[in-house]
Amino acid sequence: ELFRACNDDPACAVDYPNLEGRLLQLVDDLNENPAIIEVIDPETKETVDVYLDGHALLDFFFQTFYLPDMYATFPKIISDLEEGNYFFVAQILPLFAFDQTFSEGMYLSVICAEDGDFSPADLDTTALLPPVAAYAPEDLQSYLDSCALWPVEILPPSVDDAVSSDIPTLLLSGQFDPITPPYFAEKAAESLPNATHVIDPLGSHGVAFNGDCINGIVQDFLDDPYSEPDAGCLQTVDAAATIPPSAVTFPLLGPLSTLETPLLWQTGLATLFLLGALSAFAVWFVVFLLNAVRNKHREWTQAEKRLRWGGRLLALAFGGLAVLFVAGVMTAVIQALFYNTAYLSVYSLPGAVRPFLFIPYLLLLLAVGIVVAAALNWRQEGFSIWSKLYYTFLAVCAVGYVVVLMAQGLI
Template identity: 35%
Template sequence: MQNRLSEWANIAGAITVLPNFSARAGRRFFVVAVLAGFLSPALAQHSPSAAWQSTGCDSFGISEAPESVKCGFVEVPLRHARPHGPSISLATVVIPAQTSQAEPDPLFIAQGGPGGSTIDTFADVLINQPGYRPVLNRDLVLWDQRGTLHSKPALLCPEIAAADLQAVQANAVELSEAQQMRPYIECGHRLATEAGDLSAFNTVENANDVAAVAAALGYASINFYGVSYGTELGQYLMRQHPELVRGVILDAVVPTSFNLLTDVPFVQQRIGEKYFGGCAADPECAAAFPDLGSRFLALLDRLDAAPVRVEVRNPDAADGTAYAVDLDGGLLADALYQALYMQEMHSLIPYLVDRADKGDYQFVASVLLPLMLFDDTMAIGMYVAVVCAEHGDTDSSDLSYAGLARRLEESGKESAAAMLEICRAWDIEPLDNSVHEPVVSDIPALLLSGEFDPITPPSFAAEVGASLARDYQVNFPSGSHGQAFGDTCADGLIQRFLDSPDTWPPGSCAQANPGDYLLPGDILVVPALQGFVSSANDAGLARVARLSLSMLAGLLLLASAIPAYAIGGLWVRMRGRVVQHGGGAGALLSVCAPWLVCGAALLLGIFVYQFAQALAESYNSEPALLYLGAIRSEYGHIFTYAFAALVLLAVVIVTAVTLWTGERRSRAGRVYFTALALAAIIVVYSLWRLGMLVLP
């Protein structure tokens, strides 16, 4: 059995794609994608019930929350049909509306997964960055769904995460099937002891929780936003509590019939064809990256036969602990698939595949693998419980993946078999098959899709919308997994929809086509930026900070030469003094000394300023370049200033030696000039250590 549950986690909304047990035994990561969040009205306007228990927002890891933001737990039954039975506590955050005329119905926000933390993903962003809030005239209610990070109990499985990390490290021992399954079995047994009835952690009870939280907070009617798995939860809510829901926004829509155990390979095939086929149909992309799809599959086979060792750092560790990881084809495929969830990565995908085919795994090792290997917020137990409840009775004996790539066919069958074994071991009670039927409803629903979504394509929204009487579907041609929060078009659509759910929101703003793929000639990789991306931990950032401060200090001292020599020269003339330059060739250097050091200061200052400007403009037009540690190549000319300053620096050093050996200028003048020369050396050294001296 091959086993890898691919995983990611980054800033908001998610879906997890189940065990993709592939080429190398002993590996499991969960594939999780991201998105971002929102805000809500004064709790004082509503009367929380006794089920609400306030707590400090810092207990949820929320930094600097204003007093108006309310944090607490809502106690709900473990089984809503047994109100006097065991109970659980749902972590909840209420962010009040930002307008004086707040609407009474809030917006509930549901994270994906299943198993993702809504609070961890959205709260800080929505509280501290108002630009990410699509509406300001409604309360935002964030709650961690039952079993997730901040709720009690949380169905976390650190033993699985530890085994996953151990399995990919260099020289890892090959494990038997039983050994590979052991962490899952151990986690299931532990959670059954700690949490009790694991079968209660399902989408039916999850939807009932929404109604319970609304009642506890005093809301008679709510609006609902869900992303990815959150859209499935939203459909269950529409079916189970239609009287509560005023309107729903389903972003990255998951049909209730979608089977995470068996259906993922089909959507993976679709997105692969979309990227590789799109590049082949684009003359410039095809010329820059010929036969990209074939080369990618061949690369995966090569890495399966001979894995490449890469260094991966834990960004959450203060010292940036490094691990030697053997990168095989399956792990690379999982890592690049995860990149497809980030819309800003769209233009870079062909380039990243091409670089990997040529042996450059820097981006994979410094950005993608850390996201996969070191996320500790995903409630794997919640994921397993939900998926097993919905699909644990799947018959995998006659699965057909005809027409799919060989790798997808193999991993699809193996993943389904592995997950079904986990479901049996956890003894999760299956839900009635009626939960998979389409939800029939007349509740207004806004369905948002992205053409480049790697897991929930636009056809899913059409499938769900077919049974909804008042649905509005908007497809974003350049969109990926989740459109809301930060996208002005999507956020505007949500605002207009919530203001008037019965009016079709104009979706013309969504029709912007995706930009062109970035070609090698468009990109200039800067080692300084690559190092910053790969060293985003306390130790790495401290090093960058030290070098940056030394560079700035040197620049300030150098810059002092311009006013100092200008004022000093004027003073000498006014006093009628003569600067002693001596004779010979050194006299010319003595005369030119102020001009040399001022020229170096100007060149270095211009370089640093233009480099900062190039960063801002590059990332404004192509945010993905930040992840790559690069700027647009059109700014390559700015490095000419740095190299010109290097030439001047060499002359400055020679001049400093000449001034001392020939006793030219005053002693104070020689000391000051030497200090300037040392400052220039410090600046250039810092630039070199930061990797900012790139050939233009």
């Protein structure tokens, strides 16, 4: 379905040609040269190295297909992985790998009782992707091996009998559901003569109560179960635009999405450092006005003039570029929030933000220059102690701001 969705979308088809072939090649490449990815346990904050081969990648994708809007983000994820960018995997994988809310025992009790008597040899794999078909017998056998150890009785074959009823039934499916696709509901409807099957063309797993449109359909059905609910709104819901290859991975969106405490501290410190750096605009303007009012002028040597004005230009340039950086990034984040939240799902921002991401490196160079200028200021006897202390304060703010950017992975 994901490949079909991309092929049917003119923009996606152009940006991501032969998506299926590229995924298969990626699986082969990772099987030959597995990647080692560093992930963080969200509970313990422990860093763990994860082995990712092609088989593990397919398992990972299966889990991510439960997420909304994967039809819009899947092509970009493939493109990033081809380039060796595993940031999305590193952010999402811990949610599955370290999930403490999933009851493995209950899962095995249900699976083994209902389906513990199947034979992997009976599986028809002709419709599966080649690597999925290759792994299927082994994966299914692992279920049987687990069931052999799990103390539950296998239920009689009648448990697989279709439910037959003339009670009005509403069946809801998501077109991109990886585990209960629409044809499951179609099969169930064969023995439910008064069933109504509604497919959300953009939905994944569990579309019930997922938005005003679906909620309205459910309410219509409950109000009058014997009449077909109006599902026309599903055709008017705009699909999220496919994330283009030009989108830029923005690491800060990872901790930002969970409002992690270190990020909050870093953001607070960065704000204070930036305000301190920007104080130069106000302080030097006020000093200029006071000197003008008092008609106070001092003769500077050429060396003092160069150091004085050069140092000020460095500090003012730092403050101006820092504001430009923040404004550019915030504009990109707001654009993603209001126009296509799928960007944020893959921790990316629109490609227009790319020039702004070079600014932190310029700030690093300017900070070095400001520190050098501050050191030279202390060697000048003609400069007042207050001007030396204030410029040192600006140097501390510049260095502090750059250090925070480094801690956030922006440099």
